[in-house]
Amino acid sequence: MWRVKSLDAILATAQKKSLHRSLGAFQLTLLGVGAIIGTGIFVLTAAASQKAGPGMMLSFVIAGAVCAVAALCYSELAAMAPVSGSAYTYTYAVMGELLAWMVGWALILEYAVAAGAVSVGWSGYVMGLIENALGFDWPDALQAGPAWSMNGFIPSPDFSAGIINVPAIVVAMAVTFLLMRGTTESARLNAILVVIKVAALTAFIVLTLPVIKSQNFTPFAPNGLFGEYSGMGIVGAAASIFFAYVGFDAVSTAAEETKNPQRNVPIGLIGSLGICTIFYLLVAIGAVGAIGAQPVLGADGSAVQPGSPAFIAACQLAENANQLVCSNEALAHVLREINWPIVGNALGTAAMLALPSVILMMIYGQTRIFFVMARDGLLPEAFSKVHPKWKTPHIVTLFTGMAVATAGALFPVGQLADISNSGTLFAFFMVSIAVLMLRVKEPNRHRPFRTPLIWIIAPLSAAGCAFLFWNLPHDAKMVLPIWGGIGLVVYLLYGYRKSHVGRGLxxxxxxxxxxxxxxxxxxxxxxxxxxxxxx
Structure with a gap:
């Protein structure tokens, strides 16, 4: 179980490709901004407000700081082994097959569930746009999945909010079929979508900052720093908001194409994270200051988790109907509340156009993790088969798309984001440990980028990831060990015996x-x- 896959074998791919180094610090920063700004800020603002109130502004700073140190660790390994597989590949080379399997299994949780969360976010904006711009009332039962709570280890649904999220299914399967046919984003289309996202957020900031009311910031932290319950408070909101920064690894994986990576990679990483954090803070200030962001309370006056049955019941009360925390399209809702309905609809349109590209990249990343694990023999060979005409891994893409559609159909966005974060934080934790182990095991290996102050940065990254994981909601934390247990059974029954490394291939x-x-x-x-x- 502890057998490793030689880093030399992994690097052979990179040596064969020999990509041209053309990216500078400015291009890397723009690449990072385009990859980071998206789902989180458009979708999770309401859930973060329910957990932290106006204090969610500090949550953005905490999450961004953990991302920064994790990104520096990630960059060293990405520059050394710029091949598919992400944290799974790095862990295989350093810690061995069993832990690599667990990281790959966690990445499956990250990508598929995250794509489901984006699908639900897209659904919220599209439904808001249809109802406000066209005046059509889509049935509530078909625009949201049930609220879920844990009854011991058994998930319990509450259908008062809805039964199934049909628009989330539609967008997830549409993107899946595009990927099966081989359609991916072009650089030009991606640039246009980045401009649309940034323009929409800039318009939001410009229109909300002038109408800020200081009383809307009081109380600043209604649920405190840690909250009465798991996953609440400013730190609990930071653990959820971590989702809003995922995408920074686009900078790390571009290290092989970067001029002077030792200088430009950290500039691109810290620069893009810094710019996005400032954007996020200004959006949060505008949203809170314009209409307020105080959490709604349960029937007994206690704090309630976003997406929970008690939260749904509170949002169905007439006095809470226009609260920010109860909106499925938070930013568009704020603009409509301050009498900018046309701009609010335009922002909803921007989200509707931009979010499917995020779903596409997440499903793409998921299928490639499956693909690499199947090529290593740890998953069935069928997952690595390519379509004779489309030249894409069509079987695993369809399988992934169906899983994404199921998640989007049945779960609220906040819970999906928290579950996705549990897998992401575990993977980044393992990367933080792997980069230290490789420094000890192979200190003389060539490193195009070396993490500065490695014995400070890497422990900070590992501790930060563990800290945020611990402050996720209890239900989300429980998903990772249960999912990991299922993965361990699959590995022992199949992967351990079929592994190409184990068979000496x-x-x-x-x-x-x-x-x-x-x-x-x-x-x-x-x-x-x-x-x-x-x-």
Whole structure:
């Protein structure tokens, strides 16, 4: 279980590709801003307000700081091994197969559930746009899934909010079929979507800051720093808001194409995180100051988790109908409340256009994790098969899309984001440990980018990820060990016996999605399959 996949074998792919180094610090920063700004700020503002009230502004700072140190650790490994597989690949090379499997299994949770959360967020904005701009009232039962609570270890649904989120299913499956046919974003389309997102948030800031009322910031932290219950308070909101920063790894994975990565990668990472944090803070200040962001209370006067049955019941009361925390399209709702309905509808349109691209990239990332694990023999070979005409891993893409659609259909966005964060934080925690272990095991290996102050930054990253995980809601924290237990059973029954490394298969991983399935023959000059050393 502790067998490792030689880093030399992993690096062989990068050596074959030899990408041109053309990106500077400015281009990297723009790349990061485009990847980060998206779902979280459009969708999670309401859930963060329910947890922290106006104090969610501090939550953005805490989450951004943890992301910054995690990103620096991630960058060193991404620059050393710029190949598919993300944290799974790095862990395989350093900590061994079992932990790599657990990280890959957690990344499945991250990507698929995150895509489901974005689908629900898209649904909220589209439904708001249809009802406010067109005057059509979509049935409540078909625009939201049930609220869930844990009855011991058994999830219990409450159908008072809705039964199934049909628009979330539609957008998830539409994106899935596009990916199966091989349609991906072009650089030009991505640039247009970045401009749309930034313009929408800028318009929001410009229109809300002049109407700020100081009394809307009091009380600043109604649920305190940690909150009475797990996942509440300013820190609990930071654990949820971490979702709003996921995407910074786009900068890390571009390290191989970066000029002077030792200088430009940290500038791109910290610069993009800094810009996004300022944007997020200004949006939060505008939303809170314009209409207030105090949490709604349960029937007994206690704080309630967003998405819970008690929260749904509170939001159905007439006096809470226009509260920010109860909105499924928070930013558009704020603009409508301050008498800018046309701009609010325009912002909803911007979210409707931009969010499917986020779903696309998350499902794409999920399928490639599946693909790499199948190519390593840890999952069935069917997951690595490519369509003869479309040249895409169509089986695993369809499987992933159906899982995303199911999550989006049945769960509220806040709970999906928290569950996704549990997988993300675990993966980043493992990366933080892996970068330290590799410094000890192979101190002389070439590192295009070296994490500065590694013995300070990496422990801070690991501690920060563990701290945020601990402050997730109890239900979200429970999902990770249950999911991990299922994964361990799958590994012991299948992956342990079928692993290519365990069977002594020597392969150079050609991880492009168009590659044929199965092991790739050794490169010329590589040891034979009977040689103990892997290349």
């Amino acid at each position: 020597v392969e150079v991983p050609e991880l492009h999605p168009d590659a044929p399935p199965g092991p790739v023959p050794p490169m010329p000059g590589a040891p034979s399959p009977t040689d103990k050393r892997e290349d």
